[in-house]
Amino acid sequence: MKPTTILATAFFCLSTTLTSAQELTWPPKLPAGKKVVTLETSDFLKPTDTLRRGVKIAKTAPVVDFLYYDCQTYAGKPWSVWGEGLAVGDKYYSAVGDHLAPQGNAFLYEFDTKTKTSRQLVDLRKVLNLPDGHYTPGKIHSRIDMGSDGWLYFSTHRGSTRTTIPANHFKGGWILRHHPKLNKTEIVAHAPLLNQCLPTSVLDPDRLIFYAGTADGDYKVKGVKFLAYDIKNRKVLYHDDAGPYRYAIFARSTGKLYFHQNGSRGVVKNLVRFDPEKPGPPQEVNAELGIRAASQETSKGKVYTVDGDAMWEFNTKTETARPLGETAVGAQTYITTIDFDPKTERYLYYTPGAHGGSERDGTPIVQYDLKTKTRKVICFLHPVLNEKFGYIPIGTFGSAVSPEGDKLYITWNGARNHTNSNRKAPFNTVAMTVIHIPESERRP
Numbered sequence: 001m002k003p004t005t006i007l008a009t010a011f012f013c014l015s016t017t018l019t020s021a022q023e024l025t026w027p028p029k030l031p032a033g034k035k036v037v038t039l040e041t042s043d044f045l046k047p048t049d050t051l052r053r054g055v056k057i058a059k060t061a062p063v064v065d066f067l068y069y070d071c072q073t074y075a076g077k078p079w080s081v082w083g084e085g086l087a088v089g090d091k092y093y094s095a096v097g098d099h100l101a102p103q104g105n106a107f108l109y110e111f112d113t114k115t116k117t118s119r120q121l122v123d124l125r126k127v128l129n130l131p132d133g134h135y136t137p138g139k140i141h142s143r144i145d146m147g148s149d150g151w152l153y154f155s156t157h158r159g160s161t162r163t164t165i166p167a168n169h170f171k172g173g174w175i176l177r178h179h180p181k182l183n184k185t186e187i188v189a190h191a192p193l194l195n196q197c198l199p200t201s202v203l204d205p206d207r208l209i210f211y212a213g214t215a216d217g218d219y220k221v222k223g224v225k226f227l228a229y230d231i232k233n234r235k236v237l238y239h240d241d242a243g244p245y246r247y248a249i250f251a252r253s254t255g256k257l258y259f260h261q262n263g264s265r266g267v268v269k270n271l272v273r274f275d276p277e278k279p280g281p282p283q284e285v286n287a288e289l290g291i292r293a294a295s296q297e298t299s300k301g302k303v304y305t306v307d308g309d310a311m312w313e314f315n316t317k318t319e320t321a322r323p324l325g326e327t328a329v330g331a332q333t334y335i336t337t338i339d340f341d342p343k344t345e346r347y348l349y350y351t352p353g354a355h356g357g358s359e360r361d362g363t364p365i366v367q368y369d370l371k372t373k374t375r376k377v378i379c380f381l382h383p384v385l386n387e388k389f390g391y392i393p394i395g396t397f398g399s400a401v402s403p404e405g406d407k408l409y410i411t412w413n414g415a416r417n418h419t420n421s422n423r424k425a426p427f428n429t430v431a432m433t434v435i436h437i438p439e440s441e442r443r444p
Contacts, residue, residue: 024416026075028068028429030389036067036116039388044379048362050330056376058367058441065434066385069096069411071107071120076100077138078427081411082199083154084143084337087400090114091180092409093121093152094398095140096430101159102168104138108154110180113407113434121178124156127185128174135168135217137197142212145203151177153188153210153231155198161219170217173198175210175229192229192236200224200243202250202257208232209276211250211257213243224262228276238279246336249294249303251316258285258314265292265334266308273319287321289314293338298345304370306350309333311368327368328352329375330361336397341405346370347442349408354395356413358382359425363393365408365435367442378441381433390417392425393433405442408435 030037044061051057072079076098085094090113097106108122125136138159145153156173172191175198178184192198193214200213208231213224226243229236244259249271251258258271261282268290272282290307294314297303301317304324311324327335332353341347348368351358358364362380369376386392393412400409410433415425 024075024428027070027073028416028431030066030068035118036065037389039064039066039384041384043384044381046362046380047377048330048360048380050361051377052329054374055329056374058376058378058438060438060440062379062438062441063436064379064381065116065436066389066391067118067432069107069109069430069432070118071096071123072429074098076428077160079430080139080413080427081396081398081430082139082141082157083398085398085400085409085411086144086146086152087402087407087409088146089403092400092434093144093180094409094411094432095144095154096411097137097139097159099159100138102135102170103133104136104159106137106140106156108140108144108152108178111409111432111434113402118432121180121183122176122185127176127187130169133168135170137173139199141197141199142201143203145201145205147177147203147205147208147231149208150181151179153177153201153203155201155210155212157197157199157215158217170195172196172217173214175212188231189229189234193225193227193239196225196227198227200246200248202248204250204252204255204257204276206252207255207276209237211248211274213245213248213259226261226274226282228257228274228279237276238274240281242282247291247294247305249291249305249314249316250297251301251303252297253301253316256316258287258316260291263291266290268307271314271321285319287314287319289321289323292334293336293350295338295340295348298340300345304338304340304348306335306338308335325373327366327375329364329366329377332357332361334395337399339399339401339408341401341442342403343405344442347405349399349401351396351399351410354397356394356424356427358395359392365410367437376441378437379435391415391429391431392418393431394425394427406437406439408437409433410435
């Protein structure tokens, strides 16, 4: 091919990409000006040809509520979800951000299942109220957890990981809290560890200790620090230079924290234990597993972790682990959020393809039966959502199951108006679904 032809082809591809981006209008809208649309169709049960042998498909399709986050009034880079959601009663709490850097923004939302209404709780830039030109976070990358005091706790992370931000008045990330009933937001701590963002977290809701794994404000500086922050006394309880990469196991029954020091995706090795009663260097535990995502602790002291196409059970009482087998149902294997049914404690829910690509398997919503060790797809969201709304859900980092185990909330990274099936669907728009799991598909 001639150089001029190559340049022309490259220019055409770039022009096509820019044109597609420009064609998107903000905010995204649903038909007839609706805020939420409810779908009920057997098309949710149509599999793709990538479905693995032995994976079951539900017999009854769920009812699915669909909506867009209304903070998306301008183009993000891209609008995306990176943090874990939370279900409390009839409410679902989630966070999205514009991924801009070094001046980005992120938002915390509450969705009320009874009224099917969404409420913006926190606009980070307004809360921080910093001068123009100062660094502001483009993500809430942490978990959203509720303390025994009724406050929601979360922390901040930069937008683009390719941006060096110390030059933009950056000192460190924020730990914040919001009280839904009081509709009040407070800064708990700013830069508890100097020059560190706080992308990984879990809260001890009883002792009010906020645990975090960090990332340096300068993306060229590698390494993850560990932070245990005492919220009651507003001080650092303990910190060191070997923290959890993206997830940690919290045992509410004992208050102990388990994680991989300086871990990464695809690593299977022994955990270490941090005991807040004896703050000090974490001690190694003879329990080997992968931990890109973890469930909360069950009433029997069990926690379930996933990393790639594998799942483990960790017993917090005996501090032992055992492998459970495969997680994937198709070609995708990357899973970043896993939730168990708190009512029966029998089912786990997750979606492979977190960082994009889930649609290649039909965006399957998987129910894992801990009793029978089997995987069942309760619905395939793609291509139904694309056909109805022009939206492709390509992956998620945030979900939660309702206390009754009858609803699965998912916040989606996704693509609007993506018509070229030969090209990977891009991140550009965040949406949310409430999947009402049929009773017949979750009988104990």
